[in-house]
Amino acid sequence: MYSQGLIGADGSSDETPEFLEAFQKRIDAEEKIEPNDPMPAGYRRTLVRQIGQHAHSEIVGMLPEGNFITRAPSLKRKAALLAKVQDEGGHGLYLYSAAETLGVSREQMTDELLSGKAKYSSIFNYPTLSWADMGAIGWLVDGAAIMNQIALCRCSYGPYARAMIRVCKEESFHQRQGYEIMIELCRGTPAQKQMAQDALNRIWWPSIMMFGPHDGDSAHSEQSMKWKIKRFSNDALRRKFIDATVPQAEYLGLTMPDPDLRWDEDKQSYEHGPIDWTEFWNVVKGHGIMNVDRIKARQKAHDDGAWVREAALAHAAKRNARKEAAE
């Protein structure tokens, strides 16, 4: 799950105008760009950054939901949550592989995540505080991610677009699963319903911030659109998400935590109240309540696992040496 709308394209280029024009022609003709095709350096850099951030988001995204695996309130929910978190890890693996087709290694990308050079989606810097968060994350966070990722299935870079097709199928399943958790809570005891409302109150605003800054404040979006890495603007996707989600909240009998939210008859769409961008930028800059803990958890897993990775390499080398000696 990932969407941040923050990635600006790197349009700087040493290529000749003829090369850039020929490349743009392929893009305009909706041809897929494949790993061995010539491409502008900026296009490659933009994709490495975007796919890397997407992969990191999946990996860090395992932590907030992983927080409830050992506490899931029924065995059915425990199994479903485990499978879901495993799916997120699988998406990470896919995406690292897609990025590797552009000439960057998983190790390099991991180092950049741990050093803070590479970012991941800010939504994962909020804590999960109740079982209802497992429902609300699936419903809202995966829901928001799907809006973005459906468009990425048509991204001009072939390996990324193809990875997104499977990822979207799984995310769509996660979204329905999350909503089903919310339905069960809202049909349940007053305490369960209160838990569901509280989760919506906390997760709603961060989830609509996932689409990134308003179009007018979104740097370099234009180049990404031109290269067809990005297909829709941040605000267009956000609007689509809100329009789909408000009726779902009504069905649950929950109150949207936005007193200014209203239906605009002319636009046939919802207008939302002002977004607290100060909070958004604070979290992006590392001041979310969980930023430090998330990276520390990834760093600890990396450090604690170093001897295992070294042993696997050492064993493979020994086995090869023995095989060669026997031949």
Place this chain on the structure above:
Amino acid sequence: MMILQNAILELADDNLILGHRVSEWCGHAPILEEDLAMPNMSLDMIGTARTLYAYAAHLENKGQTEDDMAYLRDEREYLNCLLVERPNGDFATTMLRQLYFAAFMEPYWQAALNSTDDVVRGVAGKAAKEMAYHIRHAGEWVIRLGDGTDESARRMKTAVTDLAPYVDELFQSSAAAKAAEDAGILPVRADMRAAWDKTINHIFGLAMLNPQEDTFAQSGGRQGLHGEGLGHILAVMQSINRAHPGAVW
């Protein structure tokens, strides 16, 4: 019926508690591939536990569910063996614990394919395949780590020493298990020793490891006499369920 129910609960508790322990790794594994593999193994075991709990609830015939069995019993009522509740420790300990368990359960479920009980046969068909895969996965890691670096070999040896006291209990049958064995419902636990030895000796040979000799064997799990770790597992696992009595999730 209580006797068969307890024999089924022993198997269910083994699978749930080990599934729970393995799930603690999710998101914290040494490599991404293991972040995917460990939830998979955990899901296998939790899946087996669910079917067995539902069967145990059915045998009790008081309208209970699989969740009542898992979430509303206390430490003294849990009947798992001590091996499965051992803390994860490092990756070497986790993989060796998995190998020990799977090397027992694979031949056990194979034998249970001849059970006189339909549910046991049904569980066995699926679980035997899963446990064969767990032997392969955990076994390969034990070999890599045993014959890897000096540090990994040292950690693997420590794991062998640490887990040695908890092996024998796998082969012991409680009174409930014996009754089910006599009725042809469950395989005789002691009969799995030869197959277990063969699997472990083969893997230890490749891993340059020696089995631990002269260990005092611990037991008590089947009587609900556990180490201190199980209470904490249950405290975490049951907390939300117990905070909302009667709620549906």
